[in-house]
Amino acid sequence: xxxxxxxxxxxxxxxxxxxxxxxxxxxxxxxxxxxxxxxxxxxxxxxxxxxxxxxxxxxxxxxxxxxxxxxxxxxxxxxxxxxxxxxxxxxxxxxxxxxxxxxxxxxxxxxxxxxxxxxxxxxxxxxxxxxxxxxxxxxxxxxxxxxxxxxxxxxxxxxxxxxxxxxxxxxxxxxxxxxxxxxxxxxxxxxxxxxxxxxxxxxxxxxxxxxxxxxxxxxxxxxxxxxxxxxxxxxxxxxxxxxxxxxxxxxxxxxxxxxxxxxxxxxxxxxxxxxxxxxxxxxxxxxxxxxxxxxxxxxxxxxxxxxxxxxxxxxxxxxxxxxxxxxxxxxxxxxxxxxxxxx
Ligand code: HPA
Ligand SMILES: [Zn+2]
Numbered sequence: 007x008x009x010x011x012x013x014x015x016x017x018x019x020x021x022x023x024x025x026x027x028x029x030x031x032x033x034x035x036x037x038x039x040x041x042x043x044x045x046x047x048x049x050x051x052x053x054x055x056x057x058x059x060x061x062x063x064x065x066x067x068x069x070x071x072x073x074x075x076x077x078x079x080x081x082x083x084x085x086x087x088x089x090x091x092x093x094x095x096x097x098x099x100x101x102x103x104x105x106x107x108x109x110x111x112x113x114x115x116x117x118x119x120x121x122x123x124x125x126x127x128x129x130x131x132x133x134x135x136x137x138x139x140x141x142x143x144x145x146x147x148x149x150x151x152x153x154x155x156x157x158x159x160x161x162x163x164x165x166x167x168x169x170x171x172x173x174x175x176x177x178x179x180x181x182x183x184x185x186x187x188x189x190x191x192x193x194x195x196x197x198x199x200x201x202x203x204x205x206x207x208x209x210x211x212x213x214x215x216x217x218x219x220x221x222x223x224x225x226x227x228x229x230x231x232x233x234x235x236x237x238x239x240x241x242x243x244x245x246x247x248x249x250x251x252x253x254x255x256x257x258x259x260x261x262x263x264x265x266x267x268x269x270x271x272x273x274x275x276x277x278x279x280x281x282x283x284x285x286x287x288x289x290x291x292x293x294x295x296x297x298x299x300x301x302x303x304x305x306x307x308x309x310x311x312x313x314x315x316x317x318x319x320x321x322x323x324x325x326x327x328x329x330x331x332x333x334x335x336x337x338x339x340x341x342x343x344x345x346x347x348x349x
Pocket of ligand 2: 028030207230288
């Protein structure tokens with residue numbers, strides 16, 4: 007790409023109204039905030055300063071990342087911490103042109119530190135409500151169950167969260183290999199009965215069978231990651247037939263060694279197969295960039311173009327858990343922006 011068109015392309019992405027569908031709020035904990043909260047809450051960390059925290063962000067796989075991620079999450083203790091963390095991410099959304107975001111949180115890790123669920127959810131929800139009011143950024147909150155924990159307490163946790171309110175859906179995250187979706191059938195059935203949305207991480211490190219299970223047994227509406235689906239043509243057919251969205255996170259996949267580099271990422275192949283793919287940042291504080299950086303670098307490395315970016319964003323609007331009316335508004339905001347840019 008010529009320098010001039012590169013600048014124009016980057017500006018197109020940065021100002022475009024966007025939607026993010028795969029974002030762990032604990033994964034937005036930047037080292038500065040990590041150290042500040044650790045000090046405030048008197049938590050000992052193995053990092054003395056920002057540089058040593060950043061230099062620990064080198065991962066060989068999902069588990070090595072999760073060890074660092076859960077250590078980071080351990081500094082979150084008070085409602086104010088959850089509030090400030092979420093507000094800081096939403097401030098980024100404002101800077102990045104994100105008009106709607108669907109946010110995961112991992113209550114089980116916080117409960118294991120003795121923090122009450124209403125402290126966690128109270129802080130997150132106050133920030134979400136303020137961002138909607140102040141900046142017009144809408145959101146949905148998705149409670150994730152950690153699949154490497156027991157499924158036993160998940161139903162009571164779901165009911166506790168429902169009493170507090172503000173949950174749009176449930177998800178499944180953490181260490182995938184050896185923890186198949188079938189373990190969580192009961193809680194997903196309960197969530198469906200309660201009218202909640204359902205998503206699950208599958209086919210990130212785990213095999214295509216885990217994507218089949220998430221669809222058939224958990225009845226999920228979206229697959230998080232799902233990049234390994236291309237190994238199974240029958241699965242691709244199913245994903246196409248039902249137009250199941252896949253929330254792909256390119257920086258995450260490279261940092262966790264799912265692909266050796268961005269150039270080898272299969273997002274382009276997924277687009278060409280006609281799959282309902284979206285692009286997202288996953289854990290941006292740990293993986294080197296937020297949504298715009300993911301879009302710009304991936305599209306450059308895969309030699310895709312502006313039409314792919316528009317398609318990915320239309321896919322994200324369609325795949326969101328917004329009302330039809332809200333989706334219409336977002337589609338027209340996107341179309342007006344594209345028309346304005348191209349005219
Ligand atoms: O990328 C991820 N995969 C699984 N679990 C996670 N929890 C935070 N990020 C991730
Ligand atoms: Zn994720």
